Amino acid sequence: xxxxxxxxxxxxxxxxxxxxxxxxxxxxxxxxxxxxxxxxxxxxxxxxxxxxxxxxxxxxxxxxxxxxxxxxxxxxxxxxxxxxxxxxxxxxxxxxxxxxxxxxxxxxxxxxxxxxxxxxxxxxxxxxxxxxxxxxxxxxxxx
Amino acid sequence: xxxxxxxxxxxxxxxxxxxxxxxxxxxxxxxxxxxxxxxxxxxxxxxxxxxxxxxxxxxxxxxxxxxxxxxxxxxxxxxxxxxxxxxxxxxxxxxxxxxxxxxxxxxxxxxxxxxxxxxxxxxxxxxxxxxxxxxxxxxxxxx
Amino acid sequence: xxxxxxxxxxxxxxxxxxxxxxxxxxxxxxxxxxxxxxxxxxxxxxxxxxxxxxxxxxxxxxxxxxxxxxxxxxxxxxxxxxxxxxxxxxxxxxxxxxxxxxxxxxxxxxxxxxxxxxxxxxxxxxxxxxxxxxxxxxxxxxx
Amino acid sequence: xxxxxxxxxxxxxxxxxxxxxxxxxxxxxxxxxxxxxxxxxxxxxxxxxxxxxxxxxxxxxxxxxxxxxxxxxxxxxxxxxxxxxxxxxxxxxxxxxxxxxxxxxxxxxxxxxxxxxxxxxxxxxxxxxxxxxxxxxxxxxxx
Numbered sequence: 001x002x003x004x005x006x007x008x009x010x011x012x013x014x015x016x017x018x019x020x021x022x023x024x025x026x027x028x029x030x031x032x033x034x035x036x037x038x039x040x041x042x043x044x045x046x047x048x049x050x051x052x053x054x055x056x057x058x059x060x061x062x063x064x065x066x067x068x069x070x071x072x073x074x075x076x077x078x079x080x081x082x083x084x085x086x087x088x089x090x091x092x093x094x095x096x097x098x099x100x101x102x103x104x105x106x107x108x109x110x111x112x113x114x115x116x117x118x119x120x121x122x123x124x125x126x127x128x129x130x131x132x133x134x135x136x137x138x139x140x141x142x143x
Numbered sequence: 144x145x146x147x148x149x150x151x152x153x154x155x156x157x158x159x160x161x162x163x164x165x166x167x168x169x170x171x172x173x174x175x176x177x178x179x180x181x182x183x184x185x186x187x188x189x190x191x192x193x194x195x196x197x198x199x200x201x202x203x204x205x206x207x208x209x210x211x212x213x214x215x216x217x218x219x220x221x222x223x224x225x226x227x228x229x230x231x232x233x234x235x236x237x238x239x240x241x242x243x244x245x246x247x248x249x250x251x252x253x254x255x256x257x258x259x260x261x262x263x264x265x266x267x268x269x270x271x272x273x274x275x276x277x278x279x280x281x282x283x284x285x286x
Numbered sequence: 287x288x289x290x291x292x293x294x295x296x297x298x299x300x301x302x303x304x305x306x307x308x309x310x311x312x313x314x315x316x317x318x319x320x321x322x323x324x325x326x327x328x329x330x331x332x333x334x335x336x337x338x339x340x341x342x343x344x345x346x347x348x349x350x351x352x353x354x355x356x357x358x359x360x361x362x363x364x365x366x367x368x369x370x371x372x373x374x375x376x377x378x379x380x381x382x383x384x385x386x387x388x389x390x391x392x393x394x395x396x397x398x399x400x401x402x403x404x405x406x407x408x409x410x411x412x413x414x415x416x417x418x419x420x421x422x423x424x425x426x427x428x429x
Numbered sequence: 430x431x432x433x434x435x436x437x438x439x440x441x442x443x444x445x446x447x448x449x450x451x452x453x454x455x456x457x458x459x460x461x462x463x464x465x466x467x468x469x470x471x472x473x474x475x476x477x478x479x480x481x482x483x484x485x486x487x488x489x490x491x492x493x494x495x496x497x498x499x500x501x502x503x504x505x506x507x508x509x510x511x512x513x514x515x516x517x518x519x520x521x522x523x524x525x526x527x528x529x530x531x532x533x534x535x536x537x538x539x540x541x542x543x544x545x546x547x548x549x550x551x552x553x554x555x556x557x558x559x560x561x562x563x564x565x566x567x568x569x570x571x572x
Contacts, residue, residue: 301478334443345488346489366515367514369513
């Protein structure tokens with residue numbers, strides 16, 4: 001299987017196996033080697049005390065795209081650190097799109113950039129994630 | 144009303160008004176000026192594809208404590224940026240406690256440290272949040 | 287003057303006016319709108335206690351590229367926050383190249399990615415900078 | 430030797446052996462287990478194009494305090510990542526004090542908070558550093 005097909009298969013398996021992504025209504029738009037694009041629609045139960053999208057949910061969306069991108073080589077990889085800049089508010093009903101792209105990969109360490117944008121193109125947040133591979137595969141050979 | 148009473152009132156009002164905190168089962172343990180401590184129990188719908196607590200939910204918990212701490216003077220304040228280091232995995236059923244403490248406040252800008260620990264004291268994550276006050280009050284004078 | 291010419295002129299003026307860049311031997315390779323590329327060679331007085339390039343100097347190089355990129359529209363802009371991941375060590379005599387690229391610009395806020403690489407292409411660090419414009423011009427109309 | 434004496438000895442040895450700290454005029458004020466406090470005076474060759482202290486030098490000061498604090502157990506430890514929030518400008522002649530404090534230590538990973546203040550108490554920057562121990566000692570048994 002080539003690298004892009006593996007990345008797509010791993011992302012689909014991760015989303016299907018996890019509790020969080022389906023509970024949040026995350027949809028996988030594209031996954032290939034070092035890259036993932038997903039979307040999620042902001043619901044009433046994702047709003048903060050100011051009535052806008054909770055920073056935690058914007059981070060969660062970016063972090064999910066990061067997870068699919070950094071596990072795409074089928075090497076079990078976890079987030080070591082992440083940083084996010086919040087640029088604009090999102091509201092109930094807004095569909096947000098997170099696009100993760102690998103910036104560097106050195107030994108067990110990887111760095112990924114994730115942009116979060118509203119469907120109309122407005123920049124909502126910019127995220128940088130630092131991953132570490134921890135040994136083992138994400139999905140079995142026969143899956 | 145003194146600063147600690149105001150902070151407690153604001154935190155309670157924010158949690159009651161928001162969609163996210165109650166949906167996640169967040170409980171407010173303490174809020175005073177420049178400080179907040181909250182807890183949340185990890186559920187099946189908060190797990191990632193590796194079967195451990197989703198980084199997005201650990202961030203969301205820390206970010207919520209940060210929000211209560213930085214709005215505690217009843218000046219409407221939003222997150223501009225945040226950084227998190229993930230130190231250990233949490234599992235389904237683990238109760239996590241986030242404790243937010245103000246580190247600096249200069250003009251409209253504030254910096255807060257949030258530690259996330261399991262109930263047994265294990266360090267799960269360390270978070271640093273950068274806030275900006277944006278004008279206006281969080282709760283009305285009469286609330 | 288077009289945007290790229292302005293960015294180049296601002297970067298050259300900033301480097302000429304500052305104490306730090308010339309003291310560090312920084313050379314400007316290219317500057318255009320939302321972009322800057324610079325280089326610096328690691329000297330003995332830039333090494334840490336482990337005998338490798340001090341993280342502070344790697345950050346300083348990235349931060350300088352970020353400053354030229356975010357001031358390139360000739361609107362006085364300062365760093366509000368930055369995050370850096372260190373991926374590999376650099377040694378005395380290594381020439382490091384920092385390339386800054388704008389990721390988002392919303393109102394007064396900007397986000398920039400800076401990669402720091404050795405001349406042989408090795409990834410040394412990945413940096414994300416968050417800028418705020420503060421009013422006023424960097425260089426006068428007649429400069 | 431107790432933990433505090435070891436930390437002090439390691440910090441002194443690191444500062445004496447490195448190129449950077451002495452070149453920047455860094456002075457060690459105190460080092461004990463999980464803690465270091467140092468100072469540095471801003472010189473003309475540390476200023477940026479706006480005529481204020483270069484963010485790179487403010488980071489370098491914080492990063493140096495972080496390095497002494499995270500190597501204080503005499504286990505060779507390097508910075509994996511760091512994040513800094515810039516709160517106020519510093520000027521030529523300002524003495525800046527960086528105080529590093531351990532927030533968490535889990536296996537090979539550590540998290541440290543560093544505050545950077547002017548001598549008059551003004552908050553200049555808040556820094557969070559993420560370290561990884563890499564095996565080996567910093568100073569020999571007989572040193």
